[in-house]
Amino acid sequence: MSPNMIRLARLAIILGVVLLWEVYVQLFATSSLAAAPSQVLAELWPKVLGEPRVRAAIGVTLFELIVAFVLSVVFGMLIGVLVGLTDIGRRSLYPIVLLLYGIPQAILLPLFVLIFGLGPEAKIAFGFSHGIFPVIVNTIAGMRNVNPLLLRGAAAMGATRFEQLRYVMFPHMVTAVFTGLRLAMTLTLLGVLLAELFVSQGGIGFFTLLYAETFNPASLIALILTLALLAIILNELVRMIEARFSRWKE
């Protein structure tokens, strides 16, 4: 099949699922538990996105996400470079990083809320603690994958330690680091959303809870689909930045 046919078939599948969902809800489901796509669409504007408090909540969540992501990237790369710089450092500290990465962090969520309170700080901290690990791990992996010959070549031509990092190490790390960044974006969002859903005063967690507890599935699904759309856009953004930084390879 040609690429266009594939795309068409994919669209047909999605439309088919939406149609099935519509028919199923219209015929069989209880209105307090399920909502048809048409009802969700009707609810999206003006009741969900038209409501200024919901828009503010989405803004708060985006703010938390961006702060947590930037912190994860800065500290993750810093720690990654420091740990990966020396052989001894990598071999002694990398297993500890992996061990910490393996802990199901959801169990720490109540502790984060206890320490950082009910506001955005707890969401940022929890998002950060999710996002930093893939950045560290992939930074270290990226440093290991640089051909040692290139580094020795640069050193032989008189590059200082910093110049070796800047002109040889960093450009070669781009692919691995961006894999980490994409993972970090997903995980930061996961952390922020988990914390939002756990306890929230003005973020989207407040509204998902409100809609779920008042049995208003149409509004709930409308809000969740808006968030999913935002998540996809953010992922694509990181991918576009990656393409920009990998251009030198072509």
Added chain:
Amino acid sequence: MIANDKLVIRTIQFGLFAALFGAWYLATRTGGTLRLFLPAPELVWREMGVLMRSGQLWSSLSVTITSIAYAYVIAVAAGIAAGFAIARSRTLVRLFEPMLSGMFAVPLTMFFPLFVLFFGIGPASKVAYGATYAFFPIVLNTIAAFSNVDDLYLRASRSMGASTWQQFRYVYMPAALPVTLTGMRIGFFICIASVLGGETLAATAGVGRATALAAELMETAKLYAWIAFVVCLSVMLNLLALAVETRSERE
């Protein structure tokens, strides 16, 4: 030289843990308000004993482990079946693979309120949520595993007269096993994390619920005790997964 390296590495690792515990101990000796968030190590240790003896640990753990087991079995069965079905045709792979990996990139956590709405606040919603989350890495890795089997092997085995079953058993299975196992391992840890996360958010029982409850009641020693149990469990499971993987690689 290498033995010497190993010694340095172990010293650094143990030194780090010792420093961490030392700092924890000292902080609880001197800190005033800090004690609200950071109970003394010996209090946490005592609380772990209390939880074990009173049976709370086992009753919560059995709820959580049962949920994880159900969710994981569903995810593995559905993931491998769907992955194998899709991987049989190149068109199906091109059709579904981007859709599935796109969905996996969206944190499914945001759909958790829907799971609670549909399946209630009991273990069923956690099972459904954990199974859904773990399904994606398993199906994606199964697709990758089975669609990357070298065509040469398939044609060779066919020309030597292998039946479809024999081809599956002796060509597909060994070639696809490592990548499928990776997917199953990722799925397993995602399954644990999502069931625990779901329990922390909304549940009536389980380890996640017990942890959240301890935090709500400001019983910090108990909270740290629960966290310590989960950390121990996850370290053990990680080591187990590592052992299984190195074994299957050797074969």
